[in-house]
Amino acid sequence: MPKLNMVQAINLALKEEMSRDSRVVVLGEDVGKDGGVFRITESLYDEFGPERLIDTPLSESGIIGTAIGMAVYGLRPVAEIQFMGFIYSAFDQIFSHAARIRYRSRGRYTCPIVIRTPYGAGVKALELHSESTEAFFCHMPGIKVVVPSTPYHAKGLLISSIRDPDPVIFLEATRLYRLIKEDVPEGEYTIPLGKARIVQEGNDITIISWGSMLHRTLQAVEGYDAEVIDLMTLNPFDEETMLNSVKKTGRVVIVHEAPKTCGFGAELSATIAEEAILYLKSPIIRVTGYDVVIPLPKLEDYYLPSVVRIRKALEEVMKY
Amino acid sequence: MAEKTIESFQVKRIDILDEKGDVDESLMPSLSDSDIRKIYELLLLARTFDQRSLNLQREGRLGTYPSILGQEASQIGSAFALKKSDWVFPSYRELGVYITLGYPLHMIFQYWGLDEKGLKTPDDLNIFPLCIPVGTQVPHAAGAAMAAKYKKDKIAVITYFGDGGTSTGDFHEGLNMAGVFKLPVVFICQNNHWAISLPREKQSASKTLAQKAYAYGIEGIQVDGNDVFAVYKATGYALNKAKAGEGPTFIECVTYRISDHTTADDASRYRSKEELEMWKAKDPILRLRLFMEKKGLWTMEYQKDVEDKALSMVDEAVKIAESIEHPHPEEMFNYIYEKLTPRQTKELKDF
Numbered sequence: 001m002p003k004l005n006m007v008q009a010i011n012l013a014l015k016e017e018m019s020r021d022s023r024v025v026v027l028g029e030d031v032g033k034d035g036g037v038f039r040i041t042e043s044l045y046d047e048f049g050p051e052r053l054i055d056t057p058l059s060e061s062g063i064i065g066t067a068i069g070m071a072v073y074g075l076r077p078v079a080e081i082q083f084m085g086f087i088y089s090a091f092d093q094i095f096s097h098a099a100r101i102r103y104r105s106r107g108r109y110t111c112p113i114v115i116r117t118p119y120g121a122g123v124k125a126l127e128l129h130s131e132s133t134e135a136f137f138c139h140m141p142g143i144k145v146v147v148p149s150t151p152y153h154a155k156g157l158l159i160s161s162i163r164d165p166d167p168v169i170f171l172e173a174t175r176l177y178r179l180i181k182e183d184v185p186e187g188e189y190t191i192p193l194g195k196a197r198i199v200q201e202g203n204d205i206t207i208i209s210w211g212s213m214l215h216r217t218l219q220a221v222e223g224y225d226a227e228v229i230d231l232m233t234l235n236p237f238d239e240e241t242m243l244n245s246v247k248k249t250g251r252v253v254i255v256h257e258a259p260k261t262c263g264f265g266a267e268l269s270a271t272i273a274e275e276a277i278l279y280l281k282s283p284i285i286r287v288t289g290y291d292v293v294i295p296l297p298k299l300e301d302y303y304l305p306s307v308v309r310i311r312k313a314l315e316e317v318m319k320y
Numbered sequence: 321m322a323e324k325t326i327e328s329f330q331v332k333r334i335d336i337l338d339e340k341g342d343v344d345e346s347l348m349p350s351l352s353d354s355d356i357r358k359i360y361e362l363l364l365l366a367r368t369f370d371q372r373s374l375n376l377q378r379e380g381r382l383g384t385y386p387s388i389l390g391q392e393a394s395q396i397g398s399a400f401a402l403k404k405s406d407w408v409f410p411s412y413r414e415l416g417v418y419i420t421l422g423y424p425l426h427m428i429f430q431y432w433g434l435d436e437k438g439l440k441t442p443d444d445l446n447i448f449p450l451c452i453p454v455g456t457q458v459p460h461a462a463g464a465a466m467a468a469k470y471k472k473d474k475i476a477v478i479t480y481f482g483d484g485g486t487s488t489g490d491f492h493e494g495l496n497m498a499g500v501f502k503l504p505v506v507f508i509c510q511n512n513h514w515a516i517s518l519p520r521e522k523q524s525a526s527k528t529l530a531q532k533a534y535a536y537g538i539e540g541i542q543v544d545g546n547d548v549f550a551v552y553k554a555t556g557y558a559l560n561k562a563k564a565g566e567g568p569t570f571i572e573c574v575t576y577r578i579s580d581h582t583t584a585d586d587a588s589r590y591r592s593k594e595e596l597e598m599w600k601a602k603d604p605i606l607r608l609r610l611f612m613e614k615k616g617l618w619t620m621e622y623q624k625d626v627e628d629k630a631l632s633m634v635d636e637a638v639k640i641a642e643s644i645e646h647p648h649p650e651e652m653f654n655y656i657y658e659k660l661t662p663r664q665t666k667e668l669k670d671f
Contacts, residue, residue, distance in 0.1 A: 025470065051470055057500055062459050062493030069463020069477075072448065073407070075470065077463075089489070096453050097460070103655045104449040106440035110658075141656050165658040194661070236661035 004184040007177045009151035010040050010116075013158040014078065016188060018048055021076060024162060027054035028063055028080030037082055038118060038177055064090040064115065068097050071113045076162060084119040084171065085128030091136075098167040099142030114161045114168045119147075120212050120257055121289075121304055122175040124297040130174075131294060132211075132258040137169045138235040138267065144168045144193055145234040147211040149176065151184050156191030157232060164193060173212035180215075196238035198245070202227035205317055206245040208268060209255040210234065213305060217255045220310035224318070234264055242268065243276050250281035251317040255305050260288040282320030285313040329534040333542045336549040339602055341610025349553040353617055355400075359548055360612060361626050362396045363605045366416040368630040369425065372638065373415075373432060377583045381642070383434040386413045387579035390546070393604030394510045394573035395480075396420050397551030401559055402478060407446040407464050409457040409479040413510075414450060417480065421445055425637035426644075435647055454515075455485040458494030458507070465503035465562075476562035478506045478555075483523050484515025486532060495570070499536035504562035506555060507533070507570040510545060512577035513599075517590040533570035545573030546604040576602070 004012065018024045026041055032055035035042035045053040056063050060081055067077040081087045087094075094115070101111040121130035137145045146161055146168055148154035154172065161168040196208075199218065204225040209217040214230050221228060227245050231237055246252055252272055254265040265286040272284055287305045295303055336347045351359070370389055376382040388395060395416025402408065402421065410417055418428055423445060431438025431450075439449040448464075451457035461479035468475050485491050486509060498505045509529050513520045526532055533540030541558075543550040551573055558569035576599035580587045587596075612618035649671040653664050660668070 054466075057493075057496050059493045059496060061490055062462070062497050065456065065459025065490060065494060066463035066466060066497050069409075069460035069465070070467040070470075071463075072460065073464040073467035073471075075467045092453055092456055092490070093459070096456060101449070102658070104436060104439050105655075106437055107655050108440050108443075109448065144657075236657075236663060239662060 001183045001185055003181045004151050005178045005181050006148070006151045006154045006172065007038060007040055009155040009184045010158055010172065011042060011044070012184065012186070013155040014041065015044060015047070017159055017162045018044065018052060020188070023074065023076040024078065025052045025054060025070065025075055026078045026080065027056050027067060029056060029058055029082050031055060031080050036080065038174070040080070040116070060086050060090045061093055064093040064098070067113045067115070068093060068101070068111055071111045072101065072109045076112055078114045078116060078162060081115060081117040083129045083131070084117045084133060085131040087115075087117055094137070094143065094167070094169075095140050099140045102166065103142065110165055111167045112165050114158070114170050116170045116172060118174045118177070119171045120173045120175055121294055121300045122212065125174065127296060130300065132256070132289065134171055134234055135258060135262055135264045138264055142166065143235065145171065146193060147171045147173070147232065147234060149173070149211055149214040149230050149232070150180060151182050153191055153232060155184055156189050157193070159188060160190040160193050163190070168193070171211065175212040176215070191232070193233045194236050194238060195233065196229050196231045196241040198241065199228040199230050200226070202249065204249055205251040205253060205314060206242070206249045207253045207255065207314070208242060213255045213257050216305060216307050217310060220307045220314065224314055226314065237268070239271060239275070243272070246272050246276045247279045250279050251320070252280070252284040253287060253310070253313045253317060254284065255287045255310055257289045257304055259291045260286055261291050263288050282317040285317055287313045329531065331528050331530045331540055331542055334550045334554055335544045335547060336553065337547045337607055337611055339607050341607050341614055343549065343611060347553065349549055349556060351549070351552070353615075356612065356617060359396060359400055360605075360608055361629070362400070362416070362420050363392045363548070363608065364626050365630040365633060366392050366396060366419050367605060368627070368634050369419065369428070370415060372634050373429070374579070374583065376429075376638070382429070382432045384582050384584045385432050386582045388413055388415045390576045390578035390599065390604070391510055391512055392416050393548040393608075394508070394545040394551055394575045397548040398478070398508050398555040398571070398573070401552055401555040403475075404444060405446070405475050406559070407448070407461075407468070407475060407477040409448045409461040409464070409477065410450045411454070411457065411481050411485065412450045412452055413482070414480050418447065421447060423447065425633060426640035429637055429641035430644060433641055435644070437647065455481055455488030455491045457481065458485070458491050459497060461505050461507070462494045462497040462501075462503055465498065465505040466501060469501075469504060474563055476504045476506060476559045478508060478559070480508045480510065482509065482515065483511040483513065483520050483529060484518065485509070486529050487523055495533065495536040495538060498568040499538045502567040504565070505568040506558040506562055507568065508555070509570065509572045511572050511574050514577050514581070514587070514591065516581040516585060519591070528572060530570060530572040538568050538570050540570040540572065542572045542574060545575030546602050546607070548604060548608055
């Protein structure tokens with residue numbers, strides 16, 4: 001079985017889905033001949049040609065709007081937004097259209113698009129190249145939000161996202177693109193959307209994370225009897241897995257790199273408070289980015305949740 | 321060193337039917353007498369429907385409603401050139417297009433009566449749910465056209481917007497896509513001179529809106545939007561061109577919004593009576609009637625028949641729309657995703 005990094009795993013998923021289903025097309029900036037700025041679509045242009053690897057003008061709202069039109073017509077477009085920090089000009093298309101086409105047309109039209117975009121800090125990038133604004137999209141009924149944390153899961157989740165009948169925002173942590181290699185099987189396998197995974201079982205603390213922060217979380221829990229949950233799909237998220245774990249451990253730490261206020265951790269925390277407060281032995285602690293604009297890389301190590309900060313939270317909840 | 325003109329363009333304007341009902345025979349599109357009658361009947365039906373909607377809104381039986389009064393020829397003339405297999409991406413002020421394509425009238429009342437179910441396009445039509453955020457439907461048309469081209473379907477895509485829409489970013493992004501990929505799209509811009517209170521000349525410093533197309537490598541044509549023959553001819557030309565793989569066309573239909581922006585607006589606050597009266601004299605239906613009268617296609621008796629038929633169709637549609645059962649709260653949850661989420665399933669227990 002080949003050992004692939006996340007870039008290669010995503011590339012493989014696209015290649016296999018495009019071979020399987022002629023309705024799958026990829027569009028975005030520099031995705032064709034250039035193979036994408038992160039080389040995600042490398043060599044696909046040679047295999048599938050300009051009709052299916054569509055180099056678009058520099059036009060984020062146009063890319064998503066065009067993808068919506070294609071999807072409504074019956075294709076399965078995978079649109080790439082080059083960095084999450086540039087997705088905002090397509091907000092209207094995502095929120096006002098992609099999210100509600102099924103609803104407004106009472107099922108006559110659907111919008112099975114995938115919007116792939118790199119997110120997150122930690123790669124010494126320029127301004128607006130390190131955004132982690134997943135919570136915006138979790139606040140849009142009709143949209144699904146998926147964040148893989150390993151190459152294996154990236155492939156399986158992307159295949160599921162492409163086959164999903166509803167619009168999916170697929171967030172790829174730039175920090176993870178080439179950080180890890182692992183066994184990624186060739187051929188199709190899917191990982192269901194809406195399901196979390198328990199990365200390691202434990203009894204004292206439930207610690208929930210996703211994407212690149214999962215790896216810091218795993219480093220931080222060494223020495224603790226902690227249950228680590230990789231949420232994988234943020235919207236709709238797997239309440240059941242999370243609550244079962246919380247009921248068992250009674251202690252919760254949530255780790256994400258987005259700013260704390262209205263970050264997705266707030267939703268998780270509120271859900272636990274509503275559904276499982278009587279099982280809690282300690283306050284829920286969120287370890288997150290600060291309520292600041294994501295700084296340029298000279299300060300990004302101070303901004304991102306560190307292993308030290310996560311360990312401090314673990315120590316804190318264990319006091320109870 | 322040299323200085324020279326490296327690009328120039330010309331904007332064609334088409335006028336066929338004038339206010340007195342006379343036509344330029346050399347430009348007249350091929351339409352049978354029965355087609356012309358059909359067009360006239362659609363114009364009257366649209367106006368009857370529109371007037372009824374305004375009345376129903378005042379009686380509290382419809383929600384806020386955007387009248388098409390004055391724009392009937394732009395909408396019916398263009399839609400009359402469409403085939404059912406063509407795809408349509410309308411704005412919210414497109415009643416005439418819906419009526420021409422045979423959208424069930426009661427569903428249009430149902431929608432403006434504030435029930436989304438009226439937007440469920442029947443299976444034999446390809447009309448995308450009308451678009452509320454101005455201009456954002458333009459890239460959808462480019463996308464559908466790109467998909468049609470990819471699938472080698474011999475259809476065209478048409479999208480409708482107004483003079484205000486041409487100022488939006490998505491107008492630019494959609495036209496740019498269509499130009500770059502030479503897509504089978506027809507852009508119908510109904511320049512009705514007013515975007516709520518903003519007059520056309522403050523919307524854009526361009527002399528015409530049609531000329532905007534040339535910046536995207538697209539042909540732009542201006543037509544008298546109150547001249548149903550000119551609109552039909554230009555749209556037919558553009559649809560054929562699209563289906564022949566020769567790319568998109570932009571058609572500016574110069575018309576006028578006789579009514580307020582919607583029933584929630586009062587246009588007397590910002591525009592003059594003189595301007596309104598001038599445009600009322602250019603009425604698209606009256607001039608077609610005068611033409612038909614000269615051709616022997618119109619009599620008082622025919623007029624009465626057409627009016628009666630339109631009234632009874634509208635009456636019937638209102639009756640059906642108002643007899644539709646009030647939607648169940650459960651319907652809020654249907655069609656957000658293909659399947660309910662676990663959280664939605666819990667929320668549904670409130671009902």
